[in-house]
Amino acid sequence: MRRLVVAVALVLVLASVPLPVAAHLNHVTAGTQQTPDGTVVVESSFASNDGYLTVQRDDGGEPGEVIGVTSIRSQRYRIDVGITIDDAVWAEWETQPVHVVLRRDDGDDEFDPEDDPVVESFGSAATERLTVAKGPQAVVTASETLNPDADGTVTVRRATLPEAGHLVVQNATTGRTLGTTPLDAGTHESVTLAVNATARGDAHVLLADDAAGESPMLAGESPIATNTTIAAPPDAGESATPTPPLVTTPSETVTATETPRPTETTTGSQPGFGLLAAAGALALVLAGVGRR
Numbered sequence: 001m002r003r004l005v006v007a008v009a010l011v012l013v014l015a016s017v018p019l020p021v022a023a024h025l026n027h028v029t030a031g032t033q034q035t036p037d038g039t040v041v042v043e044s045s046f047a048s049n050d051g052y053l054t055v056q057r058d059d060g061g062e063p064g065e066v067i068g069v070t071s072i073r074s075q076r077y078r079i080d081v082g083i084t085i086d087d088a089v090w091a092e093w094e095t096q097p098v099h100v101v102l103r104r105d106d107g108d109d110e111f112d113p114e115d116d117p118v119v120e121s122f123g124s125a126a127t128e129r130l131t132v133a134k135g136p137q138a139v140v141t142a143s144e145t146l147n148p149d150a151d152g153t154v155t156v157r158r159a160t161l162p163e164a165g166h167l168v169v170q171n172a173t174t175g176r177t178l179g180t181t182p183l184d185a186g187t188h189e190s191v192t193l194a195v196n197a198t199a200r201g202d203a204h205v206l207l208a209d210d211a212a213g214e215s216p217m218l219a220g221e222s223p224i225a226t227n228t229t230i231a232a233p234p235d236a237g238e239s240a241t242p243t244p245p246l247v248t249t250p251s252e253t254v255t256a257t258e259t260p261r262p263t264e265t266t267t268g269s270q271p272g273f274g275l276l277a278a279a280g281a282l283a284l285v286l287a288g289v290g291r292r
Contacts, residue, residue, distance in 0.1 A: 026121040028053065028102045031226030032131040032219050033139035034162075038090035040068065040132055042081040042100055043141045043226060047119060050074045051104040052111050055083050063099040063127060066113045071105075080141055080158060085132075095133040095220035102126035133219035136162030137187075140226050142205050148233040152194050154179070156205055160187040161217070168213035169195050172202035172227065180211045200232040 028045040035041075040055050055068035068085040072078065083100070085093070102119040106112070119126045137160050146154040146169075159167050161183055169179045179195035197203075206225035209215040216223035 026102060026119045026126045028100050028126050028128050029144070029226075030100045030128045030130050031140065032222045032224055034133040034135045034137060034217075034219050034224060035139070036135065036137055038068070038085035038087070038093065038134075039082045040085065040098070040100065041139050041141065042078075042083060042128075044077070044079050044144065045072065045081060045102060046077045047072055047074055047102055047104070049104045049119075050109075051102065051119065052116060053081065053083055054101045054103060054111075054113070055085055056099045056101055058097040058099060058129065061129075063101050063118075063125075067098070069111050071111070090134075093132075093134045095131065097129055097131050100128045100130065131219045131222040138162050138207060138217055138219070138224045140167065140205055140207055140224065142226055142228045145229045145231050146195075146203070146205075147231045148195060148197060150234055152196065152233055153192050154195050154230065156191045156193070158187065158189055159183060159191050159207065161185050161207055165217060166208045166211050166213070167191055167193065168206050168208045168211070168216075169193065169230070170204045170206065170213055171197075172204050177213050178203065178230070180208075180213065182211070195230060197230045197233060201230055203228050203230045 026046060026048055029043045030041065031043060033041060042053055045053060050071075050073055052069050052071055054063075054066050056063040057065045057067055059065070067089045068083045070081065070083045072081075103111075103113075103116045104119050106115045106117070108115075140156065140159045142156045142158075146156070148154050154169070156167060156169075163185045164183065166180050166182050167188075168177055170177050178197050179193045181191065181193040183191065204223075204225050205228055206213060206223045207217040208223075209217065216225070218224065
């Protein structure tokens with residue numbers, strides 16, 4: 001029994017520690033955007049195996065023809081990766097939905113859509129559907145979770161606007177505007193704004209002409225935006241606990257364009273997965289105890 005108590009205590013400690021990249025889950029995220037040169041910005045991705053990120057046409061709601069591809073390495077968390085749509089396709093581009101798809105290399109280090117399978121995550125394909133329009137660059141990217149500090153301020157990773165406007169955070173369920181800040185035309189890194197959020201919830205981060213977000217900038221009929229989660233703010237009188245720093249390797253240039261370039265960042269750890277690993281460890285401990 002004493003061994004069980006010690007083991008459970010160890011598991012609880014592990015749950016509070018950022019884990020290595022192996023604890024990440026296969027995924028890809030991207031938001032509706034406008035691009036002048038066919039470079040689609042993938043907001044974040046992680047792959048447990050070497051493979052590819054592809055841009056594919058929409059075929060009745062499902063991924064169709066591959067029209068852009070870039071290779072990726074395993075066990076790396078990436079942010080703001082660029083995938084360039086093929087020149088011939090882009091030359092005749094009209095605003096339309098596409099799919100960003102995560103694929104696993106079959107071992108020959110050459111991309112073949114017939115042989116390199118789509119990666120699955122929790123039993124579903126690791127894909128993201130979004131609208132891409134041709135025009136001056138307009139895109140917004142953010143972390144999967146925005147963590148308010150003690151003053152209720154969050155930080156959005158990047159926003160690019162073709163003209164002056166606003167960055168707006170809205171509740172994804174009610175549409176209520178939680179926070180807004182004006183921005184000049186151009187690319188802005190680490191944009192901070194105060195949000196009026198009292199509990200954890202899903203949110204949209206969008207570009208808009210007005211502070212209330214009632215006139216969003218559009219790609220076709222879709223707002224230029226990304227989805228995220230806002231964490232519960234810290235209790236009154238308490239300081240927000242800082243997120244453990246990510247271990248990063250030097251950024252790589254992913255695509256050569258004359259517009260502000262997406263960058264690829266690889267990390268050795270990412271908070272938020274400790275609980276999953278801890279649960280697995282606890283199951284192993286209990287199984288061992290049951291065999292005694």
